[in-house]
Amino acid sequence: MRERRLIxxxxxxxxxxxxxGHALVAAGYDTCLAATGIExxxxxxxxxxxxxxxxxxxxxxxxxxxxxRLRLRSxxxxxxxxxxxxxxxxxxxxxxxxxxxxxxPFGIGELLARLRASLRPRRAARAEQIRQGGLxxxxxxxxxxxxxEPLRLxxxxxxxxxxxAGNAGxxxxxxxxxxxxxxxxxxxxxxxxxxxxxxxRQKLERDPARPELILTEPGIGYRWAPAxxxxxxx
Amino acid sequence: MDKGPVLAxxxxxDKFDPPPLPPDDRRWMTAPRPVGFLGAAALLAAVTLAADxxxxxxxxxxxxLLFLTAVLVSAAAFGFWVxxxxxxxxxxxxxxxxxxxxxxxxxxxxxxxxxxxxFLLSAGLAGILAGRLREQVDAAKGRAAALEVVSxxxxxxAGAKSTEDVARIALRHLHGLSQGPAVALRAEGGQLQxxxxxxxxxxxxxxxxxxxxxxxxxxxxxxxxxxxxxxSRLSFYPxxxxxxxxxxxxxxxxxxxxxxxxxxxxxxxxxxEVVLRxxxxxxxxxxxxxxxEAERRRAVTEETRAALLSSLSHDLRTPLATILGAVTTLRExxxxxxxxxxxxxxxxxxxxxxxxxxxxxxxxxxTRLQAGIAAQMAWVDAGDAVQxxxxxxxxxxxxxxxxAELAPLPMIRAEAGLLExxxxxxxxxxxxxxxxxxxxxxxxxxxxxxxxxxxAVSDSGRGLPxxxxxxxxxxxxxxxxxxxxxxxxxxxxxxxxxxxxMTAARSVSGGALLAIRLPLPADDPGNPxxxxxx
Numbered sequence: 001m002r003e004r005r006l007i008x009x010x011x012x013x014x015x016x017x018x019x020x021g022h023a024l025v026a027a028g029y030d031t032c033l034a035a036t037g038i039e040x041x042x043x044x045x046x047x048x049x050x051x052x053x054x055x056x057x058x059x060x061x062x063x064x065x066x067x068x069r070l071r072l073r074s075x076x077x078x079x080x081x082x083x084x085x086x087x088x089x090x091x092x093x094x095x096x097x098x099x100x101x102x103x104x105p106f107g108i109g110e111l112l113a114r115l116r117a118s119l120r121p122r123r124a125a126r127a128e129q130i131r132q133g134g135l136x137x138x139x140x141x142x143x144x145x146x147x148x149e150p151l152r153l154x155x156x157x158x159x160x161x162x163x164x165a166g167n168a169g170x171x172x173x174x175x176x177x178x179x180x181x182x183x184x185x186x187x188x189x190x191x192x193x194x195x196x197x198x199x200x201r202q203k204l205e206r207d208p209a210r211p212e213l214i215l216t217e218p219g220i221g222y223r224w225a226p227a228x229x230x231x232x233x234x
Numbered sequence: 235m236d237k238g239p240v241l242a243x244x245x246x247x248d249k250f251d252p253p254p255l256p257p258d259d260r261r262w263m264t265a266p267r268p269v270g271f272l273g274a275a276a277l278l279a280a281v282t283l284a285a286d287x288x289x290x291x292x293x294x295x296x297x298x299l300l301f302l303t304a305v306l307v308s309a310a311a312f313g314f315w316v317x318x319x320x321x322x323x324x325x326x327x328x329x330x331x332x333x334x335x336x337x338x339x340x341x342x343x344x345x346x347x348x349x350x351x352x353f354l355l356s357a358g359l360a361g362i363l364a365g366r367l368r369e370q371v372d373a374a375k376g377r378a379a380a381l382e383v384v385s386x387x388x389x390x391x392a393g394a395k396s397t398e399d400v401a402r403i404a405l406r407h408l409h410g411l412s413q414g415p416a417v418a419l420r421a422e423g424g425q426l427q428x429x430x431x432x433x434x435x436x437x438x439x440x441x442x443x444x445x446x447x448x449x450x451x452x453x454x455x456x457x458x459x460x461x462x463x464x465x466s467r468l469s470f471y472p473x474x475x476x477x478x479x480x481x482x483x484x485x486x487x488x489x490x491x492x493x494x495x496x497x498x499x500x501x502x503x504x505x506x507e508v509v510l511r512x513x514x515x516x517x518x519x520x521x522x523x524x525x526x527e528a529e530r531r532r533a534v535t536e537e538t539r540a541a542l543l544s545s546l547s548h549d550l551r552t553p554l555a556t557i558l559g560a561v562t563t564l565r566e567x568x569x570x571x572x573x574x575x576x577x578x579x580x581x582x583x584x585x586x587x588x589x590x591x592x593x594x595x596x597x598x599x600x601t602r603l604q605a606g607i608a609a610q611m612a613w614v615d616a617g618d619a620v621q622x623x624x625x626x627x628x629x630x631x632x633x634x635x636x637x638a639e640l641a642p643l644p645m646i647r648a649e650a651g652l653l654e655x656x657x658x659x660x661x662x663x664x665x666x667x668x669x670x671x672x673x674x675x676x677x678x679x680x681x682x683x684x685x686x687x688x689x690a691v692s693d694s695g696r697g698l699p700x701x702x703x704x705x706x707x708x709x710x711x712x713x714x715x716x717x718x719x720x721x722x723x724x725x726x727x728x729x730x731x732x733x734x735x736m737t738a739a740r741s742v743s744g745g746a747l748l749a750i751r752l753p754l755p756a757d758d759p760g761n762p763x764x765x766x767x768x
Contacts (some may be wrong), residue, residue, distance in 0.1 A: 015556040018582050022575040023563035057548065083551050105555035107562035 005119060006030045008049035010040040010066070011081065012059050020053070023108045029115075037061035041069055044076060051119055053111075054098070055081045056089050064092050071097045077118040079111070091220055094173045101171065101220075117169030117226055130165050132213070132227045135204065137165055144204075151203050156181060160196055161204070164214060169226030171217050197222060270312030274320040277304050282327045294332055298353055301328050305357040306364055314365025321357030325350060376498025380505040383407055387509050391516040397485065398430065400520065404487055404513040405432035411502050411509070414490020417468065419446050421484065426450055429485060438468070438488070446470045446486045458491035467491060473514040475521045487513065549593050549720065553586035560586075588630070592662075596720050599655060603727035609649040611732075616643040616687055619650055620676050623657035627665070635671040636661060643676050646687055646752055648732045653689075653750075656728040659721035660691035660748050668695030668745055678754065686734070690749035692741035698748070703738035706748070725750065 007029045009020050017033050024031045032047050034040040037058050044052065052070070056063035063080060070076060080101040082090040090101050099118045102111050130137040134147040142158055144151045153161065159181045164172060178187045186192070201208040215223045281304040285297040301324040309317025329339050333346045341347050390403040401418035408416035409432040417438050419426040426446055428438065438446070445466035449456035453472055459465030467490060474484035487510060492499050560579040568576065617640055624638045657674070664672045673692045680686050698706075701715040706726055714723040725748070729736045734752035741747040 013552050013556075015552065015582055015586055016559070019556055019560040019563055019579055022571060022579055023559065023567055026563065026567040026570040026575065028570075083547055104551050105558040107566075108559055109562060109566050111559075112566075 004028060004030045005050040006032060006047060007115070008032050008034060008040065008043050008047065008052045010034045010037070010043075010052060010058065011055040012036065012057070013055070016055070016081075020111075023112075027108075027112055035059075037063075037066040037069075040066055044070060044074060049076065051077045051079065051115065053079050053081060053115075054093075056086045056093065057083065062089060063098075064089060064096060067093050067096045067098055079114050079118055081106075087219060091173065094171065094220065095175050099170060113169065113226070120169070130168075132165070132168075135213070137161065139166075146204070153200075153203060157196060157200055157203070160193075161200055164222060164224040168224045171221055171223045173221035175221075177221060267312075270308075270316040271319060274304075274308035274312055274316045275323070277308055278320055278323050278327065280304075281324075282331065285328075286331055289332065297332055298328065298349070302353070302356060302360065306360045309361040309364030310368055313368050314362060317361025317365050318358065321354065321361050324357060325354055328353065372498060373501065376501040379498070380501040383411065383505050384508050387512050391512050394516050394520065397517060397520065400513050400516045401430045401485055401487070402432075404509055405430055407509050408432070408487065408489040408506060411506050412490040412492055415468070416487070416489040417442065417446075419443075419450075419486045419488070421450060421486075426486060439466070441466045442468050442470075442488060446488055450484075450486050471510050473510065473517055475514065475518040484517065546597075546720075550590070553590040553593070556586040557583050557590075592630070593720075595655075596659070596724055599652075600720060600724050600727065603724065603731060609652055609728075609731045611647045611649060613645045614648045614650045614653060616646050616648075616653070616676060616689065619648070619653040620657055620674060620689060622650075623654045623661060624674055626654070626658055627661040630662075631665050634665045636665075636674065637671060638674045640674075640676045641678070643687065644678060644754060646754065648752065652728045652732065656725045656750055657689060657691070659725045660750070663719075663721050663748070664691055664693035664695070664746070668693040670694035670743070670745075673741075679751075685754040687752045687754055688749050689752075690747060692743075692747040693745040694741065694743035695745040697740055697744060698738055698746045703746075706736045706738045722748075 005028075007024050009017055009024070009031055010033075011017050011020070012035045014035075017035075021031050021033070032043055032049060034043045035058075037060050040052065040054065040058075043049065054063055054066060058066070063082075067078060070078065075097075078093075078098040080090060080093045080098045081104055082093075082101055083104050094101060100114045102114055128138065128140050130139070136145050138144070139162055142155075144153055144158070144161065160177065163177055163180045174190045174193055175187045178189060178193055181196075182189065182192070197214060198208075201211050201214055204213055205211045213225050215225055217223055278301075281300050285292070285300050289297060305317060305321045305324050308320035326339065329341065329350060330337060333350065334342045341350065387403070387407050390407075391400060394400045394403060397420070401420075405416045405418055415431065415433065415436040417431045417436065418429040419438075420429040421427075426443065431437070441464070445456045445458075445468065449470035449472045453474065455472075456466075456470045458467055458469040466488075468488035469491060470486050470488040472484060472486050489506060492502055492506075496502070560583045564571070564576060564579055571579070620638060620640055620643070624636055627634070628636055661672060661674065671694060673690075675688075675690045675692070677688050678685060679688050697703075699715075702718045702722065705715055705718065706722060714726075726736045729750045729752070732752055734750060737749045737751060739747040739749075
């Protein structure tokens, strides 16, 4: 295991590479660069990076194709950089297995937060309990309590909550949540999902009109707000 | 349905199918004309005279043959009825001259009665056969004429460029076929208006307009009134086409009633149907072509807009992303950044801010050009404008190799700022696509009236994509192909605003050679250089 995580930056704009290079090094990562999709795939094979930052507007192939080809042989975390007019491509990229996205232009803080969330190992499978604020989610016992007071959730609501909270800080697309909780036959029932999210917010959020735990990514999906830095259990 | 071989069954034709005509309107065989009777009588008289003079020399049976020949000729030349009349006349004459007793119509010998009966039978049969032959010849001629008209109609209509053309062509043929007046009317605001007539000075009567209106409103043929009845003398047929955008429009064509006694009436009628059908198809074709053209224009506009938006989005977002990213990096990670990185980030911010400023400047100019605000023309030293653009470009890209080679350039009428911007855009385009040397040249080309100031930028890159080069040199003001970016369309816009044009070619080294060409007055008093050069 390397001491510093290696981040592959794939972007054809030299200026973006330039500041990302400085920022990532200062944040404690090593970087390698690629300007095209072909180069990116070659770099993945040669350098075995820990994460890929992928711009969707590459000159040689679109981001969707890069992810498709990458996913054939690697589950390397991918953060997609997208412009606002690449909404569809972004959703496709996420559905194809990109882990998260950052819309251009972005502050470096936002990118680094996504980076940390994506590099963090998924914990849902192992963790028995998720604690966040006053909320305790006991995955084994299927119980949820806030400030010591038990909350009553239906089984589907609990599954949805587990899917979200188990991927704290990562965006979960509509498709992905529907598939995880309701199965592949229901991946298009987005209105259904909205109803359940509404119910969950009613039960979990202190102010359901201003959610702090289940954040909406408009048109894409939902994101479980990451716990404050350092507040994570080891 | 009884259709001739020219007409394939066509659902479109249903509305043109005339209802059956009244039985008295058609005769078994074409009515004879007086001239036919006169001709036959003259022929018979000649034969009678000849037979009378020669009856001493000729045997009687030869005389019969002479009469028979006259009947045949008359029937062949003038038709069945004339042939029949001629046969009766011939019998009478033969009986009068050659049958005993002579010079009476009495028949004394029974064998003469048989002779006459056989003669009558032969003459009648010959008349019928010859008459039929005559009619078949007429019909064949009619068919040929009809076929010729049909082929001419489709040829003429293929070249029609407007509804008026179609109407004019259709009327010409309808006039020829019906041998009477023909009119075309067009619905405008729910009212039929006269579009064209053949002959051109023919004015439809009130009854014609009523009939046309009925045809138009009911959407089916309105036939001319039969002889002896009141009503329009013209038959009207509505031609309606959909304009490809859900609407209906069309014209009404009217032609004179066909003479029911004409032997070629059937063929004329069918040919008229073909003319009507082909006119309708021509109108439909025009409507579709129009709709397709409108659609194409809309698509081009949309494409341009999409290309501009996508280029806008990319060109604005990249510098913004760099600036925001670098600034937040400096602020949030400043403590851990080595000094060299800090300096580089600051430099990146500066460069990208300048790039953004240039871009915004271009956008403003494009907006101005598209809004059609006229250039403020003044006398400008072309050399100064080139020099200014080159200086600015060198400052923006210190590492680029930009060489300016300027012949002494005349003063021109232009807006200095626009001219400089156009040249700067050309240099920027070259810098973007080639690392090699860039040459900026200025020269005067051509003589007298055709004199042009040519300001050109050539590079050693891979050259322009053909679609973009073609568009730059074209007359189209909008519709830059995707990938043209903002700079080149602005150049073209400026060249046009200054009264000139752009050309694109290959440079000596195989790269792009883009030129702005501005016309020079041949002998302008305000332009001393121009006078010297001329």
